Amino acid sequence: MKILFLALLMLLPLDANAGDLPPDSVLQTGGTFTDQDGTAFRLASRQGKAQIVAMFYTSCQYICPLIIDSAKGVEHALSESERGGLRVLLISLDAERDSPAVLRAVSRERHLDTARWTLAHTDADGVRNTAAVLGIRYRQLEGGDFNHTSAMILLDRSGRIVARTENLGPVPDPDFLAAVKRTLAQP
Numbered sequence: 001m002k003i004l005f006l007a008l009l010m011l012l013p014l015d016a017n018a019g020d021l022p023p024d025s026v027l028q029t030g031g032t033f034t035d036q037d038g039t040a041f042r043l044a045s046r047q048g049k050a051q052i053v054a055m056f057y058t059s060c061q062y063i064c065p066l067i068i069d070s071a072k073g074v075e076h077a078l079s080e081s082e083r084g085g086l087r088v089l090l091i092s093l094d095a096e097r098d099s100p101a102v103l104r105a106v107s108r109e110r111h112l113d114t115a116r117w118t119l120a121h122t123d124a125d126g127v128r129n130t131a132a133v134l135g136i137r138y139r140q141l142e143g144g145d146f147n148h149t150s151a152m153i154l155l156d157r158s159g160r161i162v163a164r165t166e167n168l169g170p171v172p173d174p175d176f177l178a179a180v181k182r183t184l185a186q187p
Helices: 002-011 063-076 080-084 100-109 124-134 174-185
Strands: 033-035 050-056 086-092 117-121 138-140 146-148 152-155 161-165
Touching (some): 033 100, 050 174, 063 086, 063 174, 100 117
Parallel strands (some): 050 086, 086 117
Antiparallel strands (some): 050 152, 138 146, 152 161
16 A cells, blocks of 8 residues: 555645655645635645545535535544644635635534634646645546545554544544544654
8 A cells, every 4th residue: 555655646646845755755745725814835835743634515405515524523523722723624615616715614513723724725637736745536527526445544644644544423433533643742
């Protein structure tokens, strides 16, 4: 699996500014993202904090709200100091409709702390590249909805994948939560 991941990373555009990241870092994936406040960023700029990453889209009425609830559940299971060391990055699959204004509205509606939570969008190529690196399969349906893998991925401070769960719900997957706590405890 790790060899496949490294091979995939070699095929995708890499961020030229990510020179100090390990070769298996997801944060090396190139492309520009825009957050809910309209601020452009590169994934490489997110190094230094452990983070949960997931892909979603804001018009979803089913599983995507559960992805948000699941990440909130992990946060609530952490101590205040642990929460301070964790970031959550939700990347939209819907490059056409999920503008910064739409992402900001969802952030406010769901009471997400934007000091720790980032809702982001990118262009269609960025969605495709990021999904490939994260192992997220998706396809857009005729009405604009998406079928997609519903997963949360834990990245360490350097952007390496530490854990993954597809067990979603407000009560955290115990193995995933344990991995989050272990990752946060590392210097």
